[in-house]
Amino acid sequence: MKTIVIATKNAGKVKEFEHMFGSQYKVESLLEKKIDDIPETGVTFEENAIIKAEAVRDHLNCTVIADDSGLEIDALDGRPGVYSARYAGENKDDEANMEKVLQELKHIPRDRRSARFVCVLAVALPDGSVHTFTGTCEGEIAEARAGTNGFGYDPVFYLPGYKKTMAELNAEEKHRISHRGRALEKLWAQGRKLLLDS
Ligand SMILES: O=P(O)(O)OP(=O)(O)OP(=O)(O)OC[C@H]1O[C@@H](n2cnc3c(O)ncnc32)[C@H](O)[C@@H]1O
Ligand SMILES: [Mg+2]
Secondary structure: OEEEEEOOOOHHHHHHHHHHHOOOEEEEEHHHOOOOOOOOOOOOHHHHHHHHHHHHHHHHOOOEEEEEEEEEEHHHOOOEHHHHHHOOOOOOOHHHHHHHHHHHOOOOOHHHOEEEEEEEEEEEOOOOOEEEEEEEEEEEEOOOOOOOOOOOOHHHEEEOOOOEEHHHOOHHHHHHHOHHHHHHHHHHHHHHHHHHHO
16 A cells, blocks of 8 residues: 655544544654654745645655645634744643633624634655645634534534534544644545655
8 A cells, every 4th residue: 555644643543533534544743753843834835834844855755745724714803823832832732722712702703703714734745846735614613612523623613504614524534624623635636646656
C-alpha cells in the first residue's frame, strides 16, 4: 500500500485523514516522526499550509500534504482565523479556546453568530512544486458546547441545517460537509494525479 505523509501533529486531523484516505493509503504523520515544530509565520491559511508542506517535503524528500485550518467568526472580524490553535494561549488548549469564543460572543444574538471553518491543503511534491486546495463549511457559533465527536472547536460549531453541532455528527457526516472533506474532494478531483504520479 502506498504511504502518504501528512505534515501535522494534530491527532484529530490525523484520525480524519486516516478515515478519508481509507484503504488507499497508509497515513503517516509528524506524531511519529522527529521533526521540530514548524513556525506558522504566514498570515493566511494558504501561506501556513505551504510553509508546513514544504518544510516537511524538504526534510523527507517525498510528497507531503499539510493542512492549515481554523475558524472565522464574522462578529469578531474573522478571528480567531489563522490563530485558531493558540487563541487562548500557546498550549493549544481546545477547551480554553472554545471558552474564549463563547465568552466573546456572550452578548451577540443568534442572527449575528455566523462563522465558518476553513481548510487549505497544500501538496508539496519532490519536484519542488506545491499545489493548494481550499474547502469551507458555513455555520454558527452555538451558545454552549454540545457533542463529543470530532476535535477542536467542533462542540461550539452549530449547523442550522442539521440542528446539531459538528461534534454531534458522526465521522461520515462530518467528512461529507466539513471544510477538510471539501478541500480533500477538490484534491481528489483536480490533484489526484499529483499523488498517483509521485
Ligand atoms: O499545525 P498542525 O500540526 O497541523 O496542527 P494544529 O492543531 O496547530 O493545526 P492548525 O495550525 O491548522 O490550527 C487549526 C486550529 O483550528 C481548529 N480546527 C481545525 N479543523 C477543525 C475541525 O475540523 N473541527 C474543529 N476545529 C478545527 C483546530 O482545533 C486548531 O485549533
Ligand atoms: Mg498549527
